[in-house]
Amino acid sequence: xxxxxxxxxxxxxxxxxxxxxxxxxxxxxxxxxxxxxxxxxxxxxxxxxxxxxxxxxxxxxxxxxxxxxxxxxxxxxxxxxxxxxxxxxxxxxxxxxxxxxxxxxxxxxxxxxxxxxxxxxxxxxxxxxxxxxxxxxxxxxxxxxxxxxxxxxxxxxxxxxxxxxxxxxxxxxxxxxxxxxxxxxxxxxxxxxxxxxxxxxxxxxxxxxxxxxxxxxxxxxxxxxxxxxxxxxxxxx
Amino acid sequence: xxxxxxxxxxxxxxxxxxxxxxxxxxxxxxxxxxxxxxxxxxxxxxxxxxxxxxxxxxxxxxxxxxxxxxxxxxxxxxxxxxxxxxxxxxxxxxxxxxxxxxxxxxxxxxxxxxxxxxxxxxxxxxxxxxxxxxxxxxxxxxxxxxxxxxxxxxxxxxxxxxxxxxxxxxxxxxxxxxxxxxxxxxxxxxxxxxxxxxxxxxxxxxxxxxxxxxxxxxxxxxxxxxxxxxxxxxxxxxxxxxxxxxxxxxxxxxxxxxxxxxxxxxxxxxxxxxxxxxxxxxxxxxxxxxxxxxxxxxxxxxxxxxxxxxxxxxxxxxxxxxxxxxxxxxxxxxxxxxxx
Numbered sequence: 001x002x003x004x005x006x007x008x009x010x011x012x013x014x015x016x017x018x019x020x021x022x023x024x025x026x027x028x029x030x031x032x033x034x035x036x037x038x039x040x041x042x043x044x045x046x047x048x049x050x051x052x053x054x055x056x057x058x059x060x061x062x063x064x065x066x067x068x069x070x071x072x073x074x075x076x077x078x079x080x081x082x083x084x085x086x087x088x089x090x091x092x093x094x095x096x097x098x099x100x101x102x103x104x105x106x107x108x109x110x111x112x113x114x115x116x117x118x119x120x121x122x123x124x125x126x127x128x129x130x131x132x133x134x135x136x137x138x139x140x141x142x143x144x145x146x147x148x149x150x151x152x153x154x155x156x157x158x159x160x161x162x163x164x165x166x167x168x169x170x171x172x173x174x175x176x177x178x179x180x181x182x183x184x185x186x187x188x189x190x191x192x193x194x195x196x197x198x199x200x201x202x203x204x205x206x207x208x209x210x211x212x213x214x215x216x217x218x219x220x221x222x223x224x225x226x227x228x229x230x231x232x233x234x235x236x237x
Numbered sequence: 238x239x240x241x242x243x244x245x246x247x248x249x250x251x252x253x254x255x256x257x258x259x260x261x262x263x264x265x266x267x268x269x270x271x272x273x274x275x276x277x278x279x280x281x282x283x284x285x286x287x288x289x290x291x292x293x294x295x296x297x298x299x300x301x302x303x304x305x306x307x308x309x310x311x312x313x314x315x316x317x318x319x320x321x322x323x324x325x326x327x328x329x330x331x332x333x334x335x336x337x338x339x340x341x342x343x344x345x346x347x348x349x350x351x352x353x354x355x356x357x358x359x360x361x362x363x364x365x366x367x368x369x370x371x372x373x374x375x376x377x378x379x380x381x382x383x384x385x386x387x388x389x390x391x392x393x394x395x396x397x398x399x400x401x402x403x404x405x406x407x408x409x410x411x412x413x414x415x416x417x418x419x420x421x422x423x424x425x426x427x428x429x430x431x432x433x434x435x436x437x438x439x440x441x442x443x444x445x446x447x448x449x450x451x452x453x454x455x456x457x458x459x460x461x462x463x464x465x466x467x468x469x470x471x472x473x474x475x476x477x478x479x480x481x482x483x484x485x486x487x488x489x490x491x492x493x494x495x496x497x498x499x500x501x502x503x504x505x506x507x508x509x510x511x512x513x514x515x516x517x518x519x520x521x522x523x524x525x526x527x528x529x530x531x532x533x534x535x536x537x538x539x540x541x542x543x544x545x546x547x548x549x550x551x552x553x554x555x556x557x558x559x560x561x562x563x564x565x566x567x568x569x570x571x572x573x574x575x576x577x
Contacts, residue, residue, distance in 0.1 A: 055478060072478065079475035083493030083570055092489065093480040118570040134479070 007066075008033045008142050008174030009054065014063035016049055023049050025198030027063070033141070034172040038189035040179060040226060045195045047178040051146050054176060068174075071142035072135040076150050078127035080119040087115030090134045098137065105133035109163060125156035129163070136167060143168070145177040149184065161187060165210065182230070186222045187212050194229045202229050358540035363547065366540040375524070380548075383525040386442070386517065387510040390449025395506045397450070398457025399499065403487060405458075406465025406495075419458050427452040428516055440521025449513035453506040460505070464498025465491055497571065500564050507556045511549060526552075 009031035016024040023046030031037045039047045052058040053065055055073045080089045091102040103115055109129040119127060128148060135143060145164070149157040165188055168175055179185055185192045186206060193203045204225070208218055307313060340360075346352040347359030354362065370376040401419060404411035430451060438444040468491055476490045492499070518527025526548055533541035564571070 057474065057478070073475070075471065075475060077471060079469070079472045081472055081476065081490050081494060083496065083568070084489070085570075092476060093485070120570055138479070 006032055008035070008068060009037075009176065010064075010066040012064045014050070014053070014065060015061045016046065016053065016058065017061055018049075022198050024053075024060075027199060029193075029200075031142075031174050031176065033174055036168060036175045036177070036188055036190040038177045038179060038185040038192045039195055040182065040185045040192055040230070041195035042180060042230060046198060047180075047195050048146055050195070051144050051176055051178050054142070055144050068141035070138065070140050071144060072138045072140040073144040073146060074128075074131050074135050074148045076147040078119070078124075078131040080127055080130060082119050084119075085115065086111070086117045086119060086122070086130050089119060089130060090115075090137055092134065094137070102133070102137050105137040106130070108136060108167065109133045125152055125160065128152060128156075128160060132160075132164070132167070136171065139171070140173045143173040143175045145175060147178055147180070149181070150179070157184075162211075164188065169210070182223050182226045183214065185226065186219055187214070192222075192226065194226060196229070202226075355539055358543050362540040363543045366538070366544045370529075370544075379524050379526050379529055382522075383514050383518070383527065386445045386525065387449055387507070387514055389446045390513065391453045391503075391506050391510050393446065394450030394453030395457040395503060398454035398502070398506075399461045401454075402458045402461030403465050403491065403495075406462045406468075407487070407491065415458075416462070419455070423455045423459065427455075427513065431516055431520075435520065444521070445514075445517035448517045449510045452509045452513045456505040456509060457499075457502045460498045460502030461495060464495030464502075467498065468494045496568055497564075500560055500567070503563075504556065504560045507560075508553065511552060 007030050009029060011027055011029040014024050014027040014029075015022065027050065039050060041047045049058060051073075053060050054067050055071065080086075081092065084092070087099060087102050087106070090105055091098045094102075103112075106112060106114055109132050111126060111129055111133065114122075114126070114130070119130070122130065128151075131148070148164075149160050152160060161184055168188075177185075177188060186208075189206050191203065191205045193200045195201070202225075204222070206222060208216065208222075212219055214220075343357070344360050347354070347357060358366075367376070370379075401415050405415040405419070406412070427448065431448065434444050434448055434451075438447055472494075473486070473490060476486055481489055514525060514527040515530055516527070518525040519531050522528040522531075526545065529541065529548075530545045532538075533545055
């Protein structure tokens with residue numbers, strides 16, 4: 001099977017079960033090059049499993065999954081090697097000649113001059129930005145983001161969302177962001193899919209202009225809609 | 238009721254005092270666990286009111302106040318629970334105090350005649366023996382010979398132990414292949430292998446080095462295995478995702494992260510090698526600090542016996558210092574991680 005040339009991800013009939021629990025039940029998904037795709041859902045619905053299958057960390061039980069080889073993941077935790085300096089973490093697995101690019105990536109995430117620091121001296125937000133630089137320096141065609149902002153404080157989370165939106169705008173990788181934060185989804189996505197009981201309960205393009213205003217009635221309408229799909233009463237706001 | 242700052246940022250004593258003096262006017266943000274915020278703020282507004290401690294909500298049974306707790310309504314600066322910096326001079330003084338006391342007791346005991354010289358030689362006699370050994374050049378030769386045997390043995394045994402430990406720690410197959418054998422090997426005291434090794438290797442250098450290598454392999458295996466297993470799986474998974482596999486993963490991520498354990502193992506290997514030297518140099522040796530122990534025993538020289546103990550003690554100290562130095566050089570990131 002081959003995917004359309006414009007696709008960065010092509011999934012057909014994906015099934016995955018853990019024991020008796022089927023978490024992904026016949027998923028079909030095409031993601032265009034440069035598209036920001038957000039996978040929304042409560043915890044334990046298989047969002048992360050789908051992402052891990054794309055990253056090659058889980059095997060599908062059934063179906064075809066096609067993804068570019070140049071892909072990289074940012075996880076919920078920074079997952080830095082504590083025994084290596086920041087720059088060595090950014091260029092992990094790359095040849096020495098990538099060090100200059102590594103410094104450039106650090107500068108892009110606002111950590112210019114942090115190359116020589118030890119990971120343990122960084123704040124949570126800084127460490128996560130290093131993880132982002134480590135992904136960027138590989139110039140991915142597909143960027144997999146596994147709740148990368150979930151462990152950050154509210155303020156840092158907003159800044160990081162801003163940064164990710166900006167970087168993706170500049171580098172245009174295809175992005176799969178897994179999150180349970182509806183605001184985050186509506187703010188960043190070109191398209192949002194809500195995963196429930198193994199399949200997409202809804203798939204919705206978001207064609208609001210960037211940067212998006214949370215008080216925009218269209219923004220609020222999207223949020224209300226996704227919240228109701230997630231089974232949360234959207235009476236507030 | 239005590240208003241200790243359990244949920245508060247660390248506060249200096251002056252801040253605490255200021256908070257205490259103004260507490261009646263402003264509800265400070267320090268609620269004892271288990272007290273509802275309404276109860277706490279009402280207490281702050283009227284400190285003379287009935288004790289709110291243990292009041293979860295109306296009707297709940299009150300929590301008993303632990304003995305020694307401050308009376309209700311009394312504010313105090315939060316007791317500092319962090320660690321205080323120790324002055325280096327005090328720390329060093331305490332460090333050397335116990336060894337110095339032991340030496341002083343030895344000096345006094347032997348000098349005053351309370352301990353007869355054939356039980357324990359005095360410092361003077363031991364220093365004399367040391368002078369003798371230094372003058373003839375034997376001490377240097379002995380130390381060099383022993384260092385060579387121990388060094389080669391630890392290098393070979395530690396290297397093999399490290400390799401096996403990393404393989405067993407990394408792969409399930411490696412663990413299945415290696416671990417049971419190494420656990421059995423660890424249960425066998427290496428001294429029990431002396432007769433067998435003599436019959437295989439004779440009593441020359443090979444026997445000595447192999448004996449120390451076998452002794453050193455056990456602890457290195459056990460600690461490096463633990464160290465590798467302790468490497469965060471998620472970090473290793475991420476590193477694999479960034480294209481690090483096989484030897485590059487081991488050298489780039491696993492070994493650096495497991496280094497604290499590996500250096501701990503090296504420390505133990507070196508100590509074990511000192512034990513190994515005594516056994517190895519008892520037989521077929523004409524020099525070495527283990528040979529010196531044998532000599533002292535044969536000629537019943539109490540001064541040499543004590544000298545041997547002192548040499549071992551100093552070697553232990555040097556090993557400790559050397560490993561501390563290596564730790565500082567090889568693990569600069571730990572300064573920010575270790576609790577102490």
